[in-house]
Amino acid sequence: MPVPHPLLVLIDPLARRTDGESVRIAKDVLRAGAPGMKVSLPDSPEEAARALARRGRRHPVVVGDDRALLRAVRLLHMERELPECALSVVPVGRPRSVALAGSLGVPLDAVRAARAVLDGVERRFDLLIDDSGGVVLGGLRIPPVRERTERGPLDRCRSLVRTLTRPAPDPQAPRLRVEADGVLLADLDRPVEGVSVAPGGGLADVVVRQRSAPDPVRARARTVTVSGTHFHYRADAVVSGPVHTRTWTAHPSALRLTVPADSSVPPQRSAPASS
Known part of the structure; x- marks a missing residue:
């Protein structure tokens, strides 16, 4: 049965290069169910932004990895159209690059x-949006965790040797000030092992780990501000920084995403869209 709305299919250039067969299959399936769909093949984020801005009444479908999805969400947020625009994604990329989707x-x-x-259903997901317009779907970490690439047995053995012979970590952990809705969770006088923030249940879940404390400090808040020495952070698939301060604000049910009708998602992360 054809979909009741026309589609704008945005195919990310990286997806076209890395897995053209999956892109072709996705186009064939979509065209069979939505004969009037429009396909856009942007070669840059700027071209993708222009295509998305000119979509009219078309329902945008991103064909690409997590970064392509995040760019589309951020563009819709910057245009103040995220609450009114449902989004779909066909993940194409290496397993780690589509883990968020x-x-x-x-x-x-x-x-x-x-x-x-x-033929899927629309569900709503919470987001974190920072004071520079950055969007976080899954969560963020400070300092960022480096991505691991898939390795063969010999490479894994070498990695194990390096781990066993690695010197002790630098005792100078980052010194950060962390506030959740104005409540101080950590200050500059104590080194911080790590900070993680994730959207959930309409608020942000905050966890702060300090070397001087056996248990992490946890909080739930609408806004989270981290400041101190210049730091990097990983938000979903993107590493950003260095910055001196950054504030993230929770936006409940801000993302409208199409998923299969039988998709199982954590209840604290999403809720069915209202009719």
């Missing part, structure tokens, strides 16, 4: 994901 309940198989675009 999978965690939101989107199938990682091109056929199943494309079919979900056609």
Whole structure:
């Protein structure tokens, strides 16, 4: 049965280069269910932004990895159209590069994901939005955790040797001031092992780990501000910084995303969209 709305299919250039077969399959499935769809092949983020801005009444479908999805969400937020625009995604990329989409309940198989675009249901997800316009779907960490690439047995053995012979970590951990809705969770007088923030249940879940304390400090808040020495952070798939201060604000049910009708997603992360 054809979808009741026309589609704008934005195919990320990296997806076209890394897995053209999955892109072709996704297009074939979508075209069969939405004959009037429009396909856009942007070669840069700027071209993708222009195509998205000119979509009219078309429902945007991102074909690409987590970074492509995040760019589309941020563009819609910057245009103040995120609350009014439902979004779909067909994940295409290496397993680690589409892990965020999978965690939101989107199938990682091109056929199943494309079919979900056609006959899935809309669900709402919480977001964190920072004071520079950055968008966080899954969560963020300070300092960022470096991505690990897939390695063969010999590489894993070498990595194990390096780990066993590695010197003790630098005792000078980052000194950060962390506030949750104005409540001080950590200050500059104590080194911080790490900070994690994730959207959930309409608020931000905050965890602060300090070397001088056996248990982490936890809080739930609408706004979280981190400041201190210049720091980097990983928000979903993107490492940002260095910055001196950054504030994240929780936006409940801000993202409207199409997922399969039988998709199982954590209840604290999403809720069915209102009719």
